Amino acid sequence: MTTETSKDTDALIAELKQLRADFAKLGELLQTTARHAGEDAVQRAKAGGEKAWSEAKSGAEDVIEKIERNPLSAAGIAFGVGLLFGLLFGRRS
Numbered sequence: 001m002t003t004e005t006s007k008d009t010d011a012l013i014a015e016l017k018q019l020r021a022d023f024a025k026l027g028e029l030l031q032t033t034a035r036h037a038g039e040d041a042v043q044r045a046k047a048g049g050e051k052a053w054s055e056a057k058s059g060a061e062d063v064i065e066k067i068e069r070n071p072l073s074a075a076g077i078a079f080g081v082g083l084l085f086g087l088l089f090g091r092r093s
Contacts, residue, residue: 067074
């Protein structure tokens with residue numbers, strides 16, 4: 001009976017060692033997966049930022065081009081918008 005118990009104990013110890021090794025591998029795998037997910041998120045955010053910057057830059061270039069083509073109209077529009085804001089937000093004493 002002692003030899004059977006000893007065999008069972010040795011088998012249990014071997015299984016626990018294997019289980020510990022499996023958990024270590026699982027931990028490494030989770031760590032690697034999390035690292036790659038973070039890198040992917042950074043790349044997507046960077047691509048989105050570059051796209052937004054490109055669109056904003058293109059829009060600004062269009063406005064500059066329109067102002068250069070019609071400087072008097074642009075000045076008149078700016079004056080009108082400034083006057084409108086002045087009337088809306090100006091304080092009257």
